[in-house]
Amino acid sequence: MVEVVYFAWVRERIGLPRERVETGAATVADLVAELAAREPRYAAAFADLGALRVALDQELAEFDAPLAGVREVAFFPPMTGG
Amino acid sequence: MKISVQEAPFDAGAEIAAFGAGRADIGAVVTFTGLVRDDTGALEALELEHYPGMTERAIAKIAEEAVARWALADCLVIHRHGRLAVGEAIMMVATAARHRVAAFEAAEFLMDYLKSRAPFWKKEHGPGGETGWVAAKDADEAALKRW
Numbered sequence: 001m002v003e004v005v006y007f008a009w010v011r012e013r014i015g016l017p018r019e020r021v022e023t024g025a026a027t028v029a030d031l032v033a034e035l036a037a038r039e040p041r042y043a044a045a046f047a048d049l050g051a052l053r054v055a056l057d058q059e060l061a062e063f064d065a066p067l068a069g070v071r072e073v074a075f076f077p078p079m080t081g082g
Numbered sequence: 083m084k085i086s087v088q089e090a091p092f093d094a095g096a097e098i099a100a101f102g103a104g105r106a107d108i109g110a111v112v113t114f115t116g117l118v119r120d121d122t123g124a125l126e127a128l129e130l131e132h133y134p135g136m137t138e139r140a141i142a143k144i145a146e147e148a149v150a151r152w153a154l155a156d157c158l159v160i161h162r163h164g165r166l167a168v169g170e171a172i173m174m175v176a177t178a179a180r181h182r183v184a185a186f187e188a189a190e191f192l193m194d195y196l197k198s199r200a201p202f203w204k205k206e207h208g209p210g211g212e213t214g215w216v217a218a219k220d221a222d223e224a225a226l227k228r229w
Contacts, residue, residue, distance in 0.1 A: 008131055008203035009215050058136035060199070074133060078218035081161065081200035082116055082173060082193055 002067065004035070006045070007076035010052065013045040028054050029063045031073065045075070053078055083145055083157045087137050089164040094174050102156045102178035110182035112189040115174045118166050124208045128216075130163040130172070133201035137161070144195040152188040154179050159192065161200065165207070194225045 005018045025031035036046040046052070054061050055074040067073070094115050102108045118128050145157045158176040166172055175192045179185040204216040
């Protein structure tokens with residue numbers, strides 16, 4: 001079970017800020033594939049991984065990173081601070 | 083080192099006055115204040131979303147790196163979230179060092195990293211409502227390479 005968190009247009013496209021997801025996904029990419037297969041709104045949010053960033057337990061990570069032991073996965077567009 | 087992620091406005095003058103006060107080893111203070119700018123004539127406000135928890139951690143990590151690389155005497159980052167009208171201050175950084183080159187460079191490093199590595203996202207609001215999310219610029223990502 002992981003907490004999946006969405007920000008900015010990813011949150012808007014999926015329609016949720018966060019959800020608990022039961023998954024056996026080994027990597028972030030596997031989790032993305034599971035989510036994208038759920039419904040069109042998820043497929044739309046994950047259509048272009050190049051336009052997305054991921055953080056595992058609040059640290060930036062890559063899409064091939066393993067999910068073992070991770071409690072919180074966040075998906076969001078490239079950041080625009082400053 | 084002071085890091086604040088806040089919705090409330092800040093007083094840049096008061097922050098600068100208090101920053102690095104009372105230390106004999108500081109020869110230079112560099113400050114930068116970012117404002118909400120209207121490029122199109124149709125912007126009323128920016129709405130800044132952030133990732134509570136990660137935002138503070140990410141900024142602290144960037145600030146700690148700046149302090150270590152330039153041996154800064156002190157470092158300050160204030161970044162706001164929520165709805166900000168055109169002309170309002172979004173954020174400020176300040177760096178204090180023995181010499182000005184270190185203070186200038188560290189301030190630029192902080193700004194480059196805050197733009198692309200601090201989890202904030204900006205949505206534009208015009209007179210008719212939301213007009214979309216501000217896209218990250220390739221130039222901002224490229225700016226990190228110089229460090």
